[in-house]
Amino acid sequence: MNAKTTSSFPTAAFIDGEWVTSNKTFPVLDPATEKKLADVPDLTPADAQRAIDAAYKAFPAWAAKPAKERAAILHRWRELILAETEALAQLMTAEEGKPLAEARKEVAYGASFIEWFAEECKRAYGHTIPTTGTSRRYITIKQPIGVCAAITPWNFPIAMITRKVGCALAAGCTIIVKPSEETPLCALAVAKLAHDAGVPPGVFNVVTTLDAAGVGKALTADPRVRKLTFTGSTEVGKILYRQSANTIKKLTLELGGNAPLIVFDDANLDRAIAGAMASKFRNAGQTCVCANRILVQAGIYDRFMAALKAEVAKLNVAPGRDPKSTVGPLINADAIAKVKSLLADATAHGAKIEVGGMPDAHGALFFTPTIVTGVSPSMAIANEEIFGPVASIIRFETEADAIKIANATPYGLAAYLFSQDISRAWRVAEALETGMVGINEGLFSNEVAPFGGVKQSGLGREGAQEGLEEYLETKFLCLGGITG
Numbered sequence: 001m002n003a004k005t006t007s008s009f010p011t012a013a014f015i016d017g018e019w020v021t022s023n024k025t026f027p028v029l030d031p032a033t034e035k036k037l038a039d040v041p042d043l044t045p046a047d048a049q050r051a052i053d054a055a056y057k058a059f060p061a062w063a064a065k066p067a068k069e070r071a072a073i074l075h076r077w078r079e080l081i082l083a084e085t086e087a088l089a090q091l092m093t094a095e096e097g098k099p100l101a102e103a104r105k106e107v108a109y110g111a112s113f114i115e116w117f118a119e120e121c122k123r124a125y126g127h128t129i130p131t132t133g134t135s136r137r138y139i140t141i142k143q144p145i146g147v148c149a150a151i152t153p154w155n156f157p158i159a160m161i162t163r164k165v166g167c168a169l170a171a172g173c174t175i176i177v178k179p180s181e182e183t184p185l186c187a188l189a190v191a192k193l194a195h196d197a198g199v200p201p202g203v204f205n206v207v208t209t210l211d212a213a214g215v216g217k218a219l220t221a222d223p224r225v226r227k228l229t230f231t232g233s234t235e236v237g238k239i240l241y242r243q244s245a246n247t248i249k250k251l252t253l254e255l256g257g258n259a260p261l262i263v264f265d266d267a268n269l270d271r272a273i274a275g276a277m278a279s280k281f282r283n284a285g286q287t288c289v290c291a292n293r294i295l296v297q298a299g300i301y302d303r304f305m306a307a308l309k310a311e312v313a314k315l316n317v318a319p320g321r322d323p324k325s326t327v328g329p330l331i332n333a334d335a336i337a338k339v340k341s342l343l344a345d346a347t348a349h350g351a352k353i354e355v356g357g358m359p360d361a362h363g364a365l366f367f368t369p370t371i372v373t374g375v376s377p378s379m380a381i382a383n384e385e386i387f388g389p390v391a392s393i394i395r396f397e398t399e400a401d402a403i404k405i406a407n408a409t410p411y412g413l414a415a416y417l418f419s420q421d422i423s424r425a426w427r428v429a430e431a432l433e434t435g436m437v438g439i440n441e442g443l444f445s446n447e448v449a450p451f452g453g454v455k456q457s458g459l460g461r462e463g464a465q466e467g468l469e470e471y472l473e474t475k476f477l478c479l480g481g482i483t484g
């Protein structure tokens with residue numbers, strides 16, 4: 001069948017090149033209005049098994065295609081996505097809430113991974129290795145790992161899919177995606193465009209479900225699934241890590257963060273403010289690399305705070321479809337409750353709300369951009385992901401204090417530092433226990449750079465040359481019996 005939304009994107013799940021419906025469905029809501037956009041199939045673990053069957057069946061032929069042929073299909077997929085930028089951005093804003101300008105940027109960002117991996121897969125080089133014996137020769141080849149499963153979050157509903165699927169398909173793997181129940185429509189839309197671009201049946205499947213735990217178990221229990229790639233909370237990442245142990249799956253885990261953004265006395269104030277605003281308020285503060293703790297040194301503190309307040313006052317809370325919107329709604333009622341409880345806990349422990357701190361009149365899921373000062377490292381707001389438009393400010397005295405505070409977390413995804421002293425910038429960047437450091441930059445993620453965390457922020461890297469390696473195995477070939 002060919003289920004369509006008004007924007008002509010599908011609302012059915014996608015298995016083995018077929019659009020799959022179900023008697024059981026679940027609604028997808030617009031967070032700005034809380035109105036229903038569409039119903040999508042609530043598939044079961046048995047449906048996930050069918051998707052694995054399809055991906056397993058499709059794997060040998062896809063893996064056997066020369067990289068150049070896979071790349072040609074991926075380039076077509078990217079072109080179709082870019083050609084649909086406006087419709088995809090509208091769909092994303094409708095189901096995720098982010099301002100349209102950000103949604104358009106995400107479409108381009110999402111497409112950039114497909115371009116990168118389409119190019120990179122032609123360079124999946126092995127090695128020749130000098131022999132240890134005259135009768136033998138050694139080489140390594142790279143082969144796709146096999147059937148992969150991806151479990152994705154709602155905050156980047158297209159890019160988190162293309163970053164995984166673009167890479168898997170380029171490497172020669174097939175994949176089953178279980179998108180977030182909050183944003184399945186973007187996943188289905190890009191799957192349709194992949195199909196239109198010539199991705200064969202079974203190579204890319206999308207299983208929509210409310211039973212994330214059941215489908216997660218089906219995907220992790222099956223020995224035919226050789227790799228799991230997950231972006232989401234550390235809590236769920238740990239469950240999937242445990243579940244994957246039985247079949248020794250290869251794992252990429254992009255988990256939670258608690259990013260420090262450190263502003264030293266010798267920072268360029270304008271750059272620090274621009275970086276803090278971009279890192280903090282993009283997607284209403286709902287990214288895993290958002291500055292969760294803004295550490296400001298005593299000597300620049302007053303100037304930084306005055307400038308930050310002036311910039312926050314310019315933010316425009318409104319539904320994402322309003323062209324003037326710079327801060328849209330949060331994703332759901334739980335997100336609003338979390339922000340409120342972190343602020344209540346912080347103020348109960350002596351922090352002060354300088355700006356905002358309240359729900360916003362645009363609707364139940366809107367929250368006013370907020371600045372809270374007097375935050376101490378022991379407060380919940382400094383230890384848990386805020387995932388909302390709240391700048392949480394910690395004042396510090398020395399470089400050593402900043403490093404100590406920044407690293408006092410089990411997470412290690414992103415960090416940011418602002419300083420014009422190159423020695424300090426280098427020293428601090430090396431001392432920070434994170435997978436990524438923005439130095440005088442508040443936004444750094446792109447397709448050519450490795451994205452990922454250390455400590456409990458995850459395993460592996462996405463994007464870049466490293467990203468492709470995550471979907472490849474190295475096979476060693478020893479050729480013996482060579483006579484002189």
Ligand code: ADP
Pocket residue numbers: 151152153154178179180181212213214215216217231232233234236237239240
């Ligand atoms: P968030 O709080 O950002 O939504 P989650 O980790 O809860 O982060 O969700 C990320 C993805 O993980 C979503 O697709 C969600 O449906 C899925 N998920 C949640 N719980 C489980 C689970 N037990 N097993 C597999 N996937 C899960």
